[in-house]
Amino acid sequence: MVENTPTDGEAIRASLQAPEAFEPVFDRHYGAIYDYLARRVGPDTGAELASEVFTIAFARRRTFERDADNARPWLYGIAANLARRQARTWRRRNQAGQRAEGGNVIWLDPAAEDRIHAERVRHVLIAAISKLKPAEREPLVLHALTDLSYREVATALQIPVGTVRSRIARGRQRVRRSLIAAGHPELAEELADKGDDDVG
Numbered sequence: 089m090v091e092n093t094p095t096d097g098e099a100i101r102a103s104l105q106a107p108e109a110f111e112p113v114f115d116r117h118y119g120a121i122y123d124y125l126a127r128r129v130g131p132d133t134g135a136e137l138a139s140e141v142f143t144i145a146f147a148r149r150r151t152f153e154r155d156a157d158n159a160r161p162w163l164y165g166i167a168a169n170l171a172r173r174q175a176r177t178w179r180r181r182n183q184a185g186q187r188a189e190g191g192n193v194i195w196l197d198p199a200a201e202d203r204i205h206a207e208r209v210r211h212v213l214i215a216a217i218s219k220l221k222p223a224e225r226e227p228l229v230l231h232a233l234t235d236l237s238y239r240e241v242a243t244a245l246q247i248p249v250g251t252v253r254s255r256i257a258r259g260r261q262r263v264r265r266s267l268i269a270a271g272h273p274e275l276a277e278e279l280a281d282k283g284d285d286d287v288g
Contacts, residue, residue, distance in 0.1 A: 096159035100152045110149065113159050114142050120160070121167050124233050128171045137170045144170075161236060165244035168230055172222070213275065216266035224259035227252045 094102065094112060102109035121141050126134030144166050145152075145159070152162060217225060231241050231252075238256070242249040264276040 095157040097152070097155070097157040100149050100159060101154075103146070103149055107146075110146055113145070113163075117160055117163050118142065120234070121163055124164065124230075125167055125171060127233050128229070129174050133174060137167065137174065140170060141166045161240040161243035164230060164234060164236060164240075165246065168226060168244060172226070212267065212270050212272055213263075216263045216270070219266060220259050220262060224255045224262070227255045228259035228263070231256055 094109070096113050096116065099109050099112045103113075118138060122134055122138040125137045125141075128134070129137065141163055145163055152159065156162070217229065220228070227241050227245060227247075230236060230244060231238070236244065238252045239249050241256075242252045245252070267273070267276040
C-alpha cells in the first residue's frame, strides 16, 4: 500500500511534534527557491541563502498559517527578504569602497539559448529595475522570476493582492519606459507580456 505524500501544511504541522516530518517541504521546494535566489544574487550566494531559507522556515514553522497547504509563497517571502538583505550588504560594501561580490536582480532565464545576447542585455535590465522604488521592485521581481500568482506574491510579501497588482503595473510601466529609452523596445515588449493576464 502506497502512503499519501503529506501536503506542506500537514508536514509542517507534523514537524511541531516530529521535526523530521519537515523534510518533504525541503525536498519539494529547495530547487525552486535556489533557482530564484541564484537569479537574484548569483549561484554561490544563492546556494547559501537557499539553505538559510529553510533554516529560518524550520525555526519559524509555528508561525505558518494553520489552514494553508502550500508553503511556497511563505518560503519565497523569506527568500525575498534574504535577497534584499544581501543587496543592502553589497551596497554598503560598494559605498565603503570595497569590491562587491555580485549584483542584484539577475532576472534572466539561465537556460536562455542566446547567452551572449542575454549577458549583453542583463546590464540594461538591471539598470532599469534598479531605478524602481523597493516597494515596486520586489513584487515585480518576485512575480517575474517565479511562477507565483499575484495572490501568492501578496502572501509572500504580506501585502494586499490589490497592492501587488498596482505595484507590478507601475513597476512594469517604468521599466518599459527605461528600456525603450535605452534603445531596447524588444525587451520592453517582452516585459509587457509577462503575467498581464494573471487573475490569481
